[in-house]
Amino acid sequence: MLIKKHVPKKLSEIIGQYKGIVKFSRFVKSQKKKAVIIYGEPGIGKTLAIRVFATEQGFELLEIPPSGTRDKKEIISKIGIASQQPSLFGGNKIIMIDELESFGAGNRGVIRALIDVIKKTNYPIVLTSNNPWNSKFKTLRKYCEMIEFDKVDWKDIEQYLAKICKSEKIDVEPVVLKKIAARSQGDVRSAVMDLDVLTTNKSEVKNTDFFDLFREREENIFYAVKMVLKSFDGNVAFEAFNNVKIDSSEFLMWLDQNMHYEYLDPISLKKGYENVALSDKFNNRVLKTQNWSLSYYPNFLVSVGVQQAKTRVTQNISRYMRPELLMKIFSLAAKRRKARGISQQISGKLHASGNALMRDFYPYFNFIIEKNPEMGKELTTYLESE
Known part of the structure; x- marks a missing residue:
């Protein structure tokens, strides 16, 4: 595969992240704080940059993958011990925890345990995140430097x-x-x-x-939607869904957009949407508990469950629609979550509630950053200071 064959071996080969890499290098050298959160969109080189940096600079890298340590006891025993023990080869060491979002799901006290490890660590701890502004990371952010990796041009x-x-x-x-x-x-x-x-x-x-x-990929999605809404064979529907290679949370948006074109019977439509809702509920449970063995259930409900809800097949030749409106709503919700996270982060500095800042301050703050980047940078520096 090209992705493996052409993985960058040097920091100079990583495209579009020069500023972020320089900031990370300064963090490792100065260590004003003992941990750093490197955040940005998926696929832009956050984890890769840390690996290459460790190799180039001669650091031992202890990497905790998303499927690894996520339990309070394991954090204390595994990461806690590693943060105190010398490197195997007597040199420097970096501890990297990938995908901060999967931390603490279903385990009380896990973030507090991680903060305790950060306070006592002898080595820099690096956390990667797609979006670290969730309120559950509010206290954690106080103990970490924040370095953003930009989208690559x-x-x-x-x-x-x-x-x-x-x-x-x-x-x-x-x-x-x-x-x-x-x-x-x-x-x-x-x-x-x-x-x-x-x-x-x-x-x-x-x-x-x-x-x-x-076109073939989109045709496969339309075909899977058609098999769920038109056929009665559960095996056909499940196989069509699996062949599309998209997760159930995206597929249910396609069904939500198009089900009413096929399920004209109110009872069938009701049962169909009940299965969509159950699939969404299981998806949330999977994300919350990080128990990926449960993924079978939302996949089954969004394909076979919706398919078996109908009592008859319409003879209509339906033109299925892309869920563009729903995608816009999801995008807007993501922006609001980010705005809420930033507002909550600076609430202590400005002595106001997060909700009040989101309503009265954030729109102007966003406008300043967009129209006057220099002033926005100064304002950001002030708000981030202790």
Whole structure:
């Protein structure tokens, strides 16, 4: 796979994150605080930068993956001990905890245990996060430096993809690389994976290949929706859903958008939406407990459960719609969560409630950052100071 073959070996090879890497290097050297949260969108190089930095600078790296230590007792016994013991080779050490969001799910006191480890550690602790502004991390943020990794500019991604193609001796039309880069929305990993799919067993890729690939993916989604809403065979529906390679939380939005076109009987529609709601409920439980063995249930409910809710199949030739409105709502909700997190973070500094700041302060704060970055930087520095 290209993603493994062309993984950067040097910090200079990581694209679009020069500022973040410099800040991280300064953190390791100064260690004004004993921990740092590196945050940003998925696929932009947060974890990779830490690994490469450790290799280049001769640090031993103790990496705690998302599926690893997430229990209070294990944190104290495993991370706590590692933060005190010398490196195996007598050198420096970095402890990295990947995906902060999965911390503390279903375990009381786990964040407090992590803070206690940070207070006593002899080595820098690095936490990566897609969005660290959740209120449950409010106290933790006080003990950590915050370093943001930016979305990578699509032009940088385009050049990076061109470099890979040259190395692999694959002739790809420039417009294809431009479209892959733009479609990635700053996610380098996603762009390389798309390129890998397009170039598999090919020495030449044209613009038509790009359209064929992504039309096929969307056609598969429409086909899965059709099999759930039109067929009665549970095996067919479950197989169609599994072949799409999207999670149940995304698929249920497609069903929510289109079910009423097929389920004209009120009872069938009611049962169908009940299964969608149950699937969403199980998804939340999986995320909260991090018990991924439960994933079968939301997958089953959103496919076979919805399919078996109907009493008859309509003879309509339905034109299914993409859940664009729902995606906009989810995007708006994500922005509001970020605004709420920032407002709660600075509430102590401004002696006001998070809700009041979100209503009366955050819109102007956001406007200042957008229109006058220099003033926004000074204001941010003031608000982040102790």
